Amino acid sequence: MAVDYLVIVVYLAGMLAMGWWGMRRARSKSEFLVAGRRLGPAMYSGTMAAIVLGGASTIGGVGLGYQYGLSGAWMVFTIGLGLLALSVFFSARIARLKVYTVSEMLDLRYGGRAGVISGLVMWAYTLMLAVTSTIAYATIFDVLFDMNRTLAIVLGGSIVVAYSTLGGMWSITLTDMVQFVVKTIGVLLLLLPIAVVKAGGFAEMKAQLPTEYFDPLGIGGETIFTYVLIYTFGMLIGQDIWQRVFTARGDRTARWGGTVAGTYCLAYAVAGAVIGTAAKVLYPKLASPDDAFATIVKDELPIGVRGLVLAAALAAVMSTSSGALIACATVANNDIWSRLRGIVRPEGEQHDEVKGNRAFILLMGLAVIATAIALNDVVQALTVAYNLLVGGLLVPILGGLLWKRGTAQGALASVAVGGLAVIGLMAAYGILANEPVYYGLLASLAAYVAVSLATRPTDAAVLAAWRERLAGRAPAHDNASETVSEQVPAAQ
Helix, strand or coil, X not given: CHHHHHHHHHHHHHHHHHHHHHHHHCCCHHHHHHHHHCECHHHHHHHHHHHHCCHHHHHHHHHHHHHHHHHHHHHHHHHHHHHHHHHHHHHHHHHHHCCCCHHHHHHHHHCCCXXXXXXXXXXXXXXXXXXXXXXXXXXXXXXXXXXXHHHHHHHHHHHHHHHHHHHHHHHHHHHHHHHHHHHHHHHHHHHHHHHHHHCCHHHHHHHHCCHXXXXXXXXXXXXXXXXXXXXXXXHHHCHHHHHHHCCECCHHHHHHHHHHXXXXXXXXXXXXXXXXXXXXXXXXXXXXXXXXXXXXXXXXXXXXXXXXXXXHHHHHHHHHHHHHHHHHHHHHHHHHHHHHHCCCCCCCCHHHHHHHHHHHHHHHHHHHHHHHHHCXXXXXXXXXXXXXXXXXXXXXXXXHHHCCCCCHHHHHHHHHHHHHHHHHHHHHHCCCCCHHHHHHHHHHHHHHHHHHHHCCCXXXXXXXXXXXXXXXXXXXXXXXXXXXXXXCCCEC
């Protein structure tokens, strides 16, 4: 394992080095939080694919393939569909808004009264998303070094917190681009063909396994529908995803770069399911489906290759973890803390804003590590996160983009009713039940429509300013230094 260890250590050292390099570029709030809004198509596509394909998509995707066969691809497949829908239908408008958070978008659309409440829901979602990714370090480091769970979480989490705190979105962008390449080589180009060959090829896999393993709908229609509600719609409204859209240098980059990333996700989904199906042939009686990825890597891959594929799994976890962490810190600072204190920062305080956001990343990172140590169930934590996001925020966000009659009162009612309904239904039916997101979403929609129609329409001046901003004609309120940064060639 010495060669494998060396590969992992070099990889982790590289992540920290890129954090240090990113610190030299993050000189303003815009550069620190959204990479100066100037990523070109190549970097945008790679980093967007990296953030949405995390540990759940890699380790969990292979586990679903082990349990259900090819239909286990549906979870990751619906993530790809959500990213495609976001990129084709909404990303250009989102990029033109020139904001930093989803709550700022809601304030622009509804007149400045939705920020704190929506910020609290989004903060809870991004926090739990970061926690689930951090918990996954324990699985990977256990395979690598037979390490204690708590120590594994602290080690993995500390590296992510370190490079994210140092350089913000620039560091995360650079590390995500490396992680995208490592995942592509490790999972798609190495593990996928090796797993199929070791299992005897597709003909042998079909001979060894029940026919339902090769049924595209074998996982069940209700499960697929739930995945669409949670993951496809979740991709449309998550702060972690929107914050990446804000990094695009223009409309075309956001639309076409995101489309490429979404298509890549679809291929990744199929690859994970095939690897899991092959693992079922090789190891038919594993204690847990989630052990399939680590087992096939540990037992079937040659020295060196094994280290690279484990680095790919680590890359998947780190990319999602770092993206969720900076999103969590951005929401906590900009949408909650600053608003509660009534802070309006002058235009010239770029350096202080970088310091403040850096401090919040460090603070939220410590909270994520502590929470991850206290929790055990990744699936439950992830389900809570997405139920809150979709049940509380999907309707007011999409309603604001698509229905001009929606009002601030309707948006607030939708967030409150949907969020409370989801929490109450999870308590009644159980966290993993489908009913919370179904009924919570319906309650949120009903509250939004009813209250919006019962209250006065949004002020015409607010809607006019909103339309100007959507069209990209209104000035953004980024730091003055962004004007300077726009003179630098866009990152490709």
